[in-house]
Amino acid sequence: MGSSGGALSVATVATRPGWNPTKLRLALIGIVMLLAWGVVAWRLVQVQVVLAPEVADKGLQQRLVVEKLAPQRGKIFDRNGDLLAMTVEAESLFAVPAQVEDPLWVAQQFGTLLSVDPDVLYERLTSEKDFVYIKRQVDASVADDLLALNVKGVYSLPEPAREYPAGPIASHVVGFVDIDGVGQEGLEIVYEDGLRGVPGQARLERDANNIPIPQGDNDIVPAIPGTDLNTTIDLPLQYKAQQFCEEAIQKPVLAESCWVVVLEVETGEVLALTGAPAFDPETKTSDDGSPFSNFAVRGVYEPGSTQKLITVAGALEEGTVSIDTQFLGIADVLEIKEGACESDDDEIQGCYRDFDEHETVDMTVEEIFVQSSNVGTITVADTLGQDKLVEYIKACGLGEPTGIDYGAEASGILNFAAGCETCWASGAIGYSVAVSPVQMAAAYAAIANDGEWITPHIVSSVTDGSGKTEVAGIETRQVVSPETAALMRYLLAGVVDVGTGTSAAVDGYRVGGKTGTANKLGDDGRYTEATRASFVGMAPIDDPKVVVAVLIDSPAHKYRTGGASAAPVFSKVMEQALHRLGVTPDGNE
Amino acid sequence: MSARPERVTSPQQRLRVLRGKRATRPALAPWMIMAIVGIAAFLGLVFARTSLDNSAFELVELDTAIEQQVELNQKLRLEIARMENPARIAPLAEEMGLVIPDETHQLLVDLSPSSDAVVLADDGGNQ
Numbered sequence: 030m031g032s033s034g035g036a037l038s039v040a041t042v043a044t045r046p047g048w049n050p051t052k053l054r055l056a057l058i059g060i061v062m063l064l065a066w067g068v069v070a071w072r073l074v075q076v077q078v079v080l081a082p083e084v085a086d087k088g089l090q091q092r093l094v095v096e097k098l099a100p101q102r103g104k105i106f107d108r109n110g111d112l113l114a115m116t117v118e119a120e121s122l123f124a125v126p127a128q129v130e131d132p133l134w135v136a137q138q139f140g141t142l143l144s145v146d147p148d149v150l151y152e153r154l155t156s157e158k159d160f161v162y163i164k165r166q167v168d169a170s171v172a173d174d175l176l177a178l179n180v181k182g183v184y185s186l187p188e189p190a191r192e193y194p195a196g197p198i199a200s201h202v203v204g205f206v207d208i209d210g211v212g213q214e215g216l217e218i219v220y221e222d223g224l225r226g227v228p229g230q231a232r233l234e235r236d237a238n239n240i241p242i243p244q245g246d247n248d249i250v251p252a253i254p255g256t257d258l259n260t261t262i263d264l265p266l267q268y269k270a271q272q273f274c275e276e277a278i279q280k281p282v283l284a285e286s287c288w289v290v291v292l293e294v295e296t297g298e299v300l301a302l303t304g305a306p307a308f309d310p311e312t313k314t315s316d317d318g319s320p321f322s323n324f325a326v327r328g329v330y331e332p333g334s335t336q337k338l339i340t341v342a343g344a345l346e347e348g349t350v351s352i353d354t355q356f357l358g359i360a361d362v363l364e365i366k367e368g369a370c371e372s373d374d375d376e377i378q379g380c381y382r383d384f385d386e387h388e389t390v391d392m393t394v395e396e397i398f399v400q401s402s403n404v405g406t407i408t409v410a411d412t413l414g415q416d417k418l419v420e421y422i423k424a425c426g427l428g429e430p431t432g433i434d435y436g437a438e439a440s441g442i443l444n445f446a447a448g449c450e451t452c453w454a455s456g457a458i459g460y461s462v463a464v465s466p467v468q469m470a471a472a473y474a475a476i477a478n479d480g481e482w483i484t485p486h487i488v489s490s491v492t493d494g495s496g497k498t499e500v501a502g503i504e505t506r507q508v509v510s511p512e513t514a515a516l517m518r519y520l521l522a523g524v525v526d527v528g529t530g531t532s533a534a535v536d537g538y539r540v541g542g543k544t545g546t547a548n549k550l551g552d553d554g555r556y557t558e559a560t561r562a563s564f565v566g567m568a569p570i571d572d573p574k575v576v577v578a579v580l581i582d583s584p585a586h587k588y589r590t591g592g593a594s595a596a597p598v599f600s601k602v603m604e605q606a607l608h609r610l611g612v613t614p615d616g617n618e
Numbered sequence: 619m620s621a622r623p624e625r626v627t628s629p630q631q632r633l634r635v636l637r638g639k640r641a642t643r644p645a646l647a648p649w650m651i652m653a654i655v656g657i658a659a660f661l662g663l664v665f666a667r668t669s670l671d672n673s674a675f676e677l678v679e680l681d682t683a684i685e686q687q688v689e690l691n692q693k694l695r696l697e698i699a700r701m702e703n704p705a706r707i708a709p710l711a712e713e714m715g716l717v718i719p720d721e722t723h724q725l726l727v728d729l730s731p732s733s734d735a736v737v738l739a740d741d742g743g744n745q
Binding site: 194269 | 670671674678689692693695696698699700702703704705708
């Protein structure tokens with residue numbers, strides 16, 4: 030066999046036993062396969078074992094989405110549980126300008142539908158920015174309708190919006206938030222910390238379609254909703270008060286503004302606090318285009334004759350006079366500083382006149398108060414002395430913030446500088462002092478409440494996850510004795526029955542109050558013909574439940590006095606307040 | 619008939635050849651049972667896991683539905699508040715002829731126990 034062929038012989042010679050080509054190839058393939066599988070296995074081990082924690086972590090990071098959970102801003106309610114403010118989900122429409130194919134069409138269509146100036150919108154859509162808002166916080170249904178148009182480059186994202194269902198009625202109390210939902214005015218800013226809530230955070234494992242993976246590595250720290258505010262405001266009364274104020278700034282009174290404060294006597298709760306012109310919290314503009322203001326808390330004015338309540342109460346409390354004390358020879362002009370009355374516009378510097386000219390007469394304290402005699406009141410104050418007068422003014426809460434839960438409250442001004450010879454006289458009749466309507470309302474509420482002054486407040490309680498919590502920090506203090514307070518109520522009733530405030534009367538109730546008329550200071554520091562007319566009063570006078578303060582700024586000349594312009598508004602507001610509280614009529618026809 | 623050969627007993631012949639135990643195949647039943655149990659357990663785990671995932675998906679859907687209902691509830695509350703706004707109702711009431719009366723009459727009801735008013739209230743509640 031070995032000698033049968035030469036080629037075979039060569040092959041036989043060349044090939045060693047056990048190394049035939051097929052086996053060699055198979056061996057080589059096997060080795061390669063083994064190496065390949067080895068590499069795969071090595072990589073597998075490396076990935077699955079050695080690098081496993083690192084790779085798993087990288088994968089997890091790709092799937093994890095961390096979202097900030099915005100807390101729901103707290104709601105604001107009136108005393109009846111009616112909503113004054115709440116936050117709802119809305120949509121903000123935005124565009125990527127580079128993707129918008131026909132910006133002019135989009136600007137015209139969307140601008141018209143969303144009440145956005147098309148020119149402004151076109152400018153945004155043709156800008157170089159990557160992201161522009163078309164309109165923020167649009168109603169979700171409107172946004173859905175617009176998105177259904179499938180306009181290229183227009184998108185939406187969810188964004189909460191603050192809504193004020195009562196509109197302008199409660200705006201002077203509630204205030205408003207900015208576009209980002211941060212309180213800017215009123216209760217919205219005073220209680221911002223509580224209303225805002227605490228943001229939460231959600232770490233969710235999501236798939237490529239952004240759908241949460243069940244049993245994934247999810248970690249959610251829920252947001253804590255903001256606290257709800259339960260206010261003392263009575264919305265129907267607030268509405269009527271604002272309506273009466275609106276009427277007062279129209280013909281024929283034609284005042285610049287009107288402000289009303291309604292307090293519940295026994296609690297110091299603010300039942301209504303409003304004014305005109307009205308302020309719309311949605312558009313953030315007043316009816317007359319002016320910015321937001323709240324003169325009732327932040328404004329100060331010289332109160333005029335309403336101040337006489339404190340002067341006479343102080344004198345009665347100190348026993349320097351009684352209501353029957355008679356002062357002889359009360360003229361209609363009083364000159365404290367020699368020569369002061371020779372100048373027509375120098376009243377503040379020592380010359381005091383009664384509003385109406387009259388002959389020199391003898392007057393009791395009661396007559397002085399009911400007829401609102403400036404000269405007579407200064408005479409009463411003279412028995413009290415400046416130090417005691419200032420003491421009672423301060424005790425009644427003038428010259429410092431009342432502590433009402435409303436931002437930037439005015440302190441008021443007490444001008445009793447040392448060396449001022451006439452300030453005490455001016456202060457006795459409501460000049461040389463400047464007060465806010467809420468300060469004056471609180472002072473009258475003290476007389477109504479048997480001499481006990483209570484901090485006026487707007488929020489009665491807050492509600493959070495743990496329940497309802499009463500608001501603390503309500504201060505009370507005795508200003509005058511109950512006997513003096515009762516005497517003052519008797520005098521206040523006389524003002525409405527037969528004095529300067531007869532138009533403040535309310536059918537079915539006995540009312541007491543005091544008119545106030547103070548000339549406004551001009552830019553040159555001199556008094557002008559323009560006045561601030563006010564009326565502050567209470568009812569039913571034998572057991573007062575409500576105090577109402579009305580301030581009318583710059584009424585027409587015919588209505589320049591408190592009795593002519595403020596007292597009628599007081600009457601209407603007081604009637605509504607008494608009806609709202611269900612106060613039984615005390616028989617006044 | 620041939621004579622039977624005589625038995626010669628040798629030392630070896632006293633040794634008996636014993637038949638060994640028959641080689642038997644290993645019993646399959648336990649392994650089968652174990653395998654079935656294992657497979658069943660595996661399938662059970664898969665089923666449980668799938669059910670859990672399905673439940674989780676349903677939970678997500680329910681959460682979404684709840685969120686939508688809460689949003690709807692809030693919008694309805696807002697709508698109610700807007701409808702109850704006195705500034706909306708008062709003009710409508712006036713349009714319908716409801717006005718504040720020019721004259722008011724006060725009814726003072728005597729609630730003392732001896733009064734007729736109480737008797738009437740007891741009789742029929744109409745005072």
